[in-house]
Structures are given as C-alpha cells and as structure tokens.
Amino acid sequence: MKVSVIVPIYNTGKFLRECLDSLVKQIFDDYEIIIINDGSTDDSLEIAREYKASHENIRCYNNNKKGVSNARNLGFLKAKGDYIFFCDSDDYVDLSMLDKMYREITEAQAEVAVCNIYNVYDNGHKDIALSLPKEKILLNEDYQLTYKIINGTVFLANSAANKLYQREYLDSSNVFFEDTKKIYAEDACFNYLLYTTVNKICVIDEPLYYYRCKRNGSITNSYKPDLCNRMKYLLSTMIDTYSQLPQYEKLYPGIQNITYEFYIQLLYNEFKRNITYKEFKKIVIDKYFINILKGLNTAALSRNKKILYKLYFLKRYSLMYVFFMLRRGR
Incomplete structure (x- = not known):
C-alpha cells in the first residue's frame, strides 16, 4: 500500500460528500481511506458508511468523542500505507494531489512533502494561502531548516493537512498528536517536533489542498x-x-x-x-x-x-x- 489517507469526522455532514468525492476520485492508485468517526450526531457516519459500501479502499472506525488528535492517532495505527496524509473532513483536495505528492516525495527521498493551499470562502472566492520557498528541496543541515522554520523565515503552514509524511519517519520519530483538550494548535506541535529530526522536505508550490475558511461565528473564532x-x-x-x-x-x-x-x-x-x-x-x-x-x-x-x-x-x-x-x- 502506497498511501493511507486519514479522515477524522465530527458533525461535518454538510461538507463530507465533497471531501470524500475528492478523495475517491484521485488519479492515483494503491491507496486507502481511513475514516475515524469521533461521535458525530449528524449524518456524517451515515455518509461515511455509504461511501465505504461502494468503495473497497475505505475503512471506517468509531472513536467516541475523544477529539481530533486521538482520531488521527487511531487512524495512523490502523494505516497500512508507506506514506500518510491527514485530511480534514470539511475540506477537499485536488484530484491529482496524491499522485503529485507521492511522486515528488519518493523521487526526492524526503520524509515530508508540502503543497500550497487554497483558502476557500463562503462566497466561493478562493486565494492562495502560502508563500512557499522557491527551492524544491529543503535540507536540514546542522538544524538550519529547523532554525528557519521556528523563526518564521520559512513557513510551511502549521497544519498537518497540506503534507504527506513518510510512514517510516513517523514511526522512528515517535511523535503523535497531543490531546486536543490539553494542547493548543496540536498540528503545530506535531510539526514543530518533527522538524527537530527531519533531514529533507520537498516543496510542491501548487495549491492542491482546499481549506474551507471558518465563518466568524464558528467555534474556531469563539x-x-x-x-x-x-x-x-x-x-x-x-x-x-x-x-x-x-x-x-x-x-x-x-x-x-x-x-x-x-x-x-x-x-x-x-x-x-x-x-x-x-x-x-x-x-x-x-x-x-x-x-x-x-x-x-x-x-x-x-x-x-x-x-x-x-x-x-x-x-x-x-x-x-x-x-x-x-x-x-x-
């Protein structure tokens, strides 16, 4: 198995079909989609089961309201792929995302691949979120890349969702997502810890991930x-x-x-x-x-x-x- 896509879901039924459609229609082969339902009370689980019934590469598990970090960690433990991609269930991806990121990360023999992001707004407008480095390969010699990232001179986004991770690297680093209830910005913590041991990151300066910007009244802004x-x-x-x-x-x-x-x-x-x-x-x-x-x-x-x-x-x-x-x- 080349890639495992991990999708935690919690009450995102309104957007879940668009997310899963973008994943099942990838032009890539040899990948699985692992859906972790975190105690949804809307129709999210029903939608997930519907997609599972019609797609052999989808597996679905229940995780009773333990938070997105725990859901991701469970998905990682269930994953069979050589590379790991985390996707938020209210977002969606370009149909060529897995193909392009897998090709780049394997050719570069990098531990992490990073792509650009589209911010998507309620009115349908979208814009490119990141100003990524021009270099296609970032080397971490003597912690120089770690230094640039934590000082903000290189910004790859704190999110885990615009990245493809080498499974072997995640295993050896022994870094997991911290409990959401205990920590702020669990994605940022996950990546900042990984950047202490990463040797090589490849950059795809193309917006392949579509991030749905949260409305002012959402939990994110409360x-x-x-x-x-x-x-x-x-x-x-x-x-x-x-x-x-x-x-x-x-x-x-x-x-x-x-x-x-x-x-x-x-x-x-x-x-x-x-x-x-x-x-x-x-x-x-x-x-x-x-x-x-x-x-x-x-x-x-x-x-x-x-x-x-x-x-x-x-x-x-x-x-x-x-x-x-x-x-x-x-």
Missing part, C-alpha cells in the same frame, strides 16, 4: 476559556524536546518568536469576552510568558507588535488593555 493552559502545554512540550538538541541555544530565539505570536493570540482571545482590566492584568503578568519573552529580538516584528512588546516590559498594562479594546471584534 472565545476559548482554557487557551492559556493549552498554550503553556504546547510551549513546554516544545521546550522539553528542543532543549535536548545540541543547537538549543541557537534555536531558542525561535521558541521566543513562537511564544510571542501565541501570546498575542492569547490576548486577542481574552477580548472575545467582557474582560475587565483586573482580569487582563492577571494574564499579562503571568511569569511563565515573561520568563520566555525576556530578551526577544523584535527586529522582524510588525510596528504594532514592537509597541506591544515595549509596553509589556515597561509594565504599561493599561495602555495594552486600551490597545486590545480598540481592536475588539476586528
């Missing part, structure tokens, strides 16, 4: 009350792994950059509710973030982020509060 602890879990997991690398001191500024980006997201999240200044200040003075962010190199930051960082360490928390209040709802 207030997350546990976000602070989930971010700390993500950063601690990264630091635990990166601190064991011989180039940790060189890579640490990248950890700081990631921390600051997530920290800004955390503060924006808090203003999705009616947060008081007292509540805001309690979050801002959290020593966990202060200890990591001391000495951050702000040269590459946007003007607003530079200003926020300066206010942060000057302890001008009231001005920070006003800054986010003015941007609430934007």
